[in-house]
Amino acid sequence: MTCKLLAVEQLSIGLPAYADRAQAVSKVSFSLGEGEILCVVGESGSGKSMIANSIMGLLSKELPVLGGRIELQGIDLLNQTPAQLRILRGSRMGMVFQEPMAALNPLMRIGDQIAEVFQVHGIACSQERVADLLRAVNLPDPEVLVRVYPHMLSGGQRQRVVIAMAIALEPSLLIADEPTTALDVTTQAQILKLIRDIQRRRNTGVLFITHDFGVVREIADRVIVMKDGELVEHGSADDVLERPLHDYTKKLLAAVPRPNMDAPRPRADRAILQASGLRKTYWRGSKEVAALNDISLDLRKGETIGLVGESGSGKSTLARTIVNLVTPDSGEIRFEGTDLRSLSRKQWKPFRKRIQFLFQDPFESLDPRRTVGDIISDGPIAHGTSAAEARAIAREKLQLVGLDPSAVVRWPHEFSGGQRQRIGIARALAMNAELLIADEPVSALDVSVQAQILDLLEGLRDKLGLSMLFITHDMRVAAQICDRIAVMKLGEIVEEAPARELLSNPQHPYTRMLIASVPGLAAGSVVGSAMETS
Amino acid sequence: MRSFIRRYPRMVIGASIILAVICLAIAAPILFPFSPWEMRGAPFEPPGSPGFILGSDALGRDIAAGLAHGTWVSLLIGGVSTLASLGIGISLGALAGYVGGRVDDAVMRFAEFFQTIPSFLLAILLVAIFRPSIFSIITAIALVSWPPVARVVRAEFLSLRKREFVQAAEVLGVSHFRIVWQTLLPNALPPVIVLGSLMVANAVLTESALSFLGLGDANWMSWGFLVGSGRSVIRIGWWISVLPGVAIVITVLGLNLLGEGLQTWLNPRLSKRDLP
Numbered sequence: 054m055t056c057k058l059l060a061v062e063q064l065s066i067g068l069p070a071y072a073d074r075a076q077a078v079s080k081v082s083f084s085l086g087e088g089e090i091l092c093v094v095g096e097s098g099s100g101k102s103m104i105a106n107s108i109m110g111l112l113s114k115e116l117p118v119l120g121g122r123i124e125l126q127g128i129d130l131l132n133q134t135p136a137q138l139r140i141l142r143g144s145r146m147g148m149v150f151q152e153p154m155a156a157l158n159p160l161m162r163i164g165d166q167i168a169e170v171f172q173v174h175g176i177a178c179s180q181e182r183v184a185d186l187l188r189a190v191n192l193p194d195p196e197v198l199v200r201v202y203p204h205m206l207s208g209g210q211r212q213r214v215v216i217a218m219a220i221a222l223e224p225s226l227l228i229a230d231e232p233t234t235a236l237d238v239t240t241q242a243q244i245l246k247l248i249r250d251i252q253r254r255r256n257t258g259v260l261f262i263t264h265d266f267g268v269v270r271e272i273a274d275r276v277i278v279m280k281d282g283e284l285v286e287h288g289s290a291d292d293v294l295e296r297p298l299h300d301y302t303k304k305l306l307a308a309v310p311r312p313n314m315d316a317p318r319p320r321a322d323r324a325i326l327q328a329s330g331l332r333k334t335y336w337r338g339s340k341e342v343a344a345l346n347d348i349s350l351d352l353r354k355g356e357t358i359g360l361v362g363e364s365g366s367g368k369s370t371l372a373r374t375i376v377n378l379v380t381p382d383s384g385e386i387r388f389e390g391t392d393l394r395s396l397s398r399k400q401w402k403p404f405r406k407r408i409q410f411l412f413q414d415p416f417e418s419l420d421p422r423r424t425v426g427d428i429i430s431d432g433p434i435a436h437g438t439s440a441a442e443a444r445a446i447a448r449e450k451l452q453l454v455g456l457d458p459s460a461v462v463r464w465p466h467e468f469s470g471g472q473r474q475r476i477g478i479a480r481a482l483a484m485n486a487e488l489l490i491a492d493e494p495v496s497a498l499d500v501s502v503q504a505q506i507l508d509l510l511e512g513l514r515d516k517l518g519l520s521m522l523f524i525t526h527d528m529r530v531a532a533q534i535c536d537r538i539a540v541m542k543l544g545e546i547v548e549e550a551p552a553r554e555l556l557s558n559p560q561h562p563y564t565r566m567l568i569a570s571v572p573g574l575a576a577g578s579v580v581g582s583a584m585e586t587s
Numbered sequence: 588m589r590s591f592i593r594r595y596p597r598m599v600i601g602a603s604i605i606l607a608v609i610c611l612a613i614a615a616p617i618l619f620p621f622s623p624w625e626m627r628g629a630p631f632e633p634p635g636s637p638g639f640i641l642g643s644d645a646l647g648r649d650i651a652a653g654l655a656h657g658t659w660v661s662l663l664i665g666g667v668s669t670l671a672s673l674g675i676g677i678s679l680g681a682l683a684g685y686v687g688g689r690v691d692d693a694v695m696r697f698a699e700f701f702q703t704i705p706s707f708l709l710a711i712l713l714v715a716i717f718r719p720s721i722f723s724i725i726t727a728i729a730l731v732s733w734p735p736v737a738r739v740v741r742a743e744f745l746s747l748r749k750r751e752f753v754q755a756a757e758v759l760g761v762s763h764f765r766i767v768w769q770t771l772l773p774n775a776l777p778p779v780i781v782l783g784s785l786m787v788a789n790a791v792l793t794e795s796a797l798s799f800l801g802l803g804d805a806n807w808m809s810w811g812f813l814v815g816s817g818r819s820v821i822r823i824g825w826w827i828s829v830l831p832g833v834a835i836v837i838t839v840l841g842l843n844l845l846g847e848g849l850q851t852w853l854n855p856r857l858s859k860r861d862l863p
Binding site for chain 1: 770
């Protein structure tokens with residue numbers, strides 16, 4: 054190992070009294086060498102971001118450091134005055150945040166924001182220097198870019214600007230807190246490559262925080278795994294990923310979605326949902342944006358089609374069009390032969406029972422002011438079931454999704470994200486739907502919970518003979534649960550094929566790029582090896 | 588309970604004041620079992636004179652009795668006119684926010700029509716046209732104070748409609764009426780409740796101002812009337828105007844404190860109530 058850059062010893066961080074555990078981080082020790090990339094992996098609430106914030110001195114007062122030491126190149130970071138810390142931030146250590154839009158000042162031009170980094174450290178800053186930095190993070194036309202505002206850039210470009218600011222003073226430590234989580238997968242691949250380049254070129258030590266093992270595989274030299282504030286495993290990337298020792302690490306690795314290796318299920322002849330020539334355009338200011346551009350889709354009985362695409366590809370619009378939450382400009386949607394578009398609200402109602410929708414955000418999709426029982430009973434009651442009977446249905450469906458039937462009297466906020474998504478599934482199945490439109494149902498969940506929900510959906514699909522349109526941005530998830538995959542880009546389906554065929558032999562260049570961008574794939578790993586053989 | 592007081596002191600003080608005012612209104616016929624218009628003794632008796640704890644006015648009427656009985660009018664007009672304007676405002680706001688499009692435009696232009704006219708002038712005009720009575724005062728106050736309610740409800744509905752749990756109800760086939768009634772309204776209500784408590788204060792003030800100008804209901808003793816009747820003799824009997832004025836100030840202050848307290852209590856972002 055190279056020279057030691059950062060040493061964290063027995064670090065403990067407290068939590069306010071109302072929290073579910075005593076310490077956010079307890080007795081965590083690790084070190085980071087120069088030019089090394091250390092990944093901190095864990096699920097939400099594991100305390101991984103607390104470690105980053107404590108190094109930067111950004112912890113709020115409610116989260117006091119209870120003990121331990123943090124040393125950066127021999128400087129004891131926990132015993133610095135705020136003024137001393139301010140000097141160290143930027144010059145010795147830089148930080149990249151998850152949400153690039155929130156990390157940039159929306160009222161300040163890009164050039165001025167970068168120049169500010171130099172100014173606060175009392176360093177003269179020339180136009181030339183800012184332009185060099187923008188070039189270093191592979192942004193084109195620095196002369197133009199310095200004059201634009203953050204909202205005019207894409208998410209990936211914004212994150213590059215944030216990285217440029219973090220490395221402006223050539224810090225020896227770069228902390229990246231989920232820097233690619235808010236980005237599309239192809240952009241993520243580029244940002245990961247950029248961070249890797251910077252680390253090689255400048256010999257920067259990188260502390261990289263992530264929840265995604267694919268990303269770990271892509272970038273890490275060494276890995277620490279966090280669980281409930283404790284460090285459970287520590288080792289080289291190869292060791293942790295290939296030969297995990299701790300049960301929790303094994304569980305997390307097993308939860309990473311992987312392509313279904315079973316024999317493909319036979320395709321039914323009967324179509325349940327057919328869409329053709331669907332078009333929808335939005336006006337964004339004076340610009341016309343095609344959300345759906347001549348979309349055609351053929352979903353057979355009992356089949357699951359995955360709709361994969363990046364943000365803005367129109368996949369959610371398509372899902373919402375099918376359940377009439379969005380009205381298309383033209384085209385046809387047939388459900389078992391009936392044209393849904395020509396129906397009035399009243400004529401639509403019988404189809405509401407048969408076509409159901411599963412929402413992305415389990416914290417947004419349940420009414421916070423009503424009990425779980427009331428929420429699930431809504432559908433049956435709307436279709437004429439008596440309240441008592443609907444209540445019985447609610448209990449039965451809760452059991453079906455693996456929750457205790459007594460949950461009917463409880464409130465949504467009493468449940469965790471995964472449990473809430475189960476409640477959402479129970480609501481969608483309360484009227485025995487035949488077609489389930491699932492709009493990113495696992496994207497907001499931790500990887501182990503995500504695996505449970507995917508298993509549940511798969512089980513229910515087989516048990517109830519559900520047909521599914523499964524919308525996701527994650528090729529790995531689609532590969533696990535879908536029979537066929539349709540790839541969407543800018544309102545068009547560019548390729549549609551059986552899942553296995555699409556993964557092993559992608560035809561369209563965009564599909565190839567998407568698959569190549571799946572983190573962990575290039576390095577050949579848990580995810581990659583399985584996907585390559587499929 | 589003690590921690591509740593410590594956390595929301597304004598709301599507790601406000602609620603106590605309003606409770607005391609309500610008690611005074613209920614106790615008025617027991618404490619002063621005679622008409623407040625009745626002449627009970629010599630005029631211009633200062634507060635503390637025998638028989639007149641708060642003094643008497645230019646006609647020898649008991650100020651204390653007037654204050655106690657006047658409480659009724661303030662509370663009645665404040666409460667009923669606020670309920671009426673909440674009714675108008677919530678219905679129109681819900682309609683505009685839920686239906687949207689042209690209906691929304693029409694309702695909002697209609698609301699703007701009321702908002703561009705100074706509301707107190709409009710209230711005077713309405714009461715003058717209808718002839719002063721408790722009913723016309725309530726109507727006038729309700730008619731001039733609904734637009735802010737409609738605006739708040741409309742804004743809440745517009746943002747709630749985009750929320751996933753409302754779309755979920757839509758996808759389940761729940762009727763328009765039930766979506767509005769059981770999903771949208773309960774979630775839109777907290778800011779309206781806060782607004783309502785502030786509107787009661789405003790109604791009390793408007794009623795007092797109308798009575799002060801002589802546009803009150805002549806059958807009911809009211810605080811505004813007392814202030815107005817003492818206006819011309821303020822050098823001789825300051826208490827005739829000042830004491831009812833103090834009563835108005837305290838009541839309005841109580842309502843405002845209650846409203847502010849409700850705001851912090853009902854808004855999870857401002858209160859720590861939701862933390863486990």
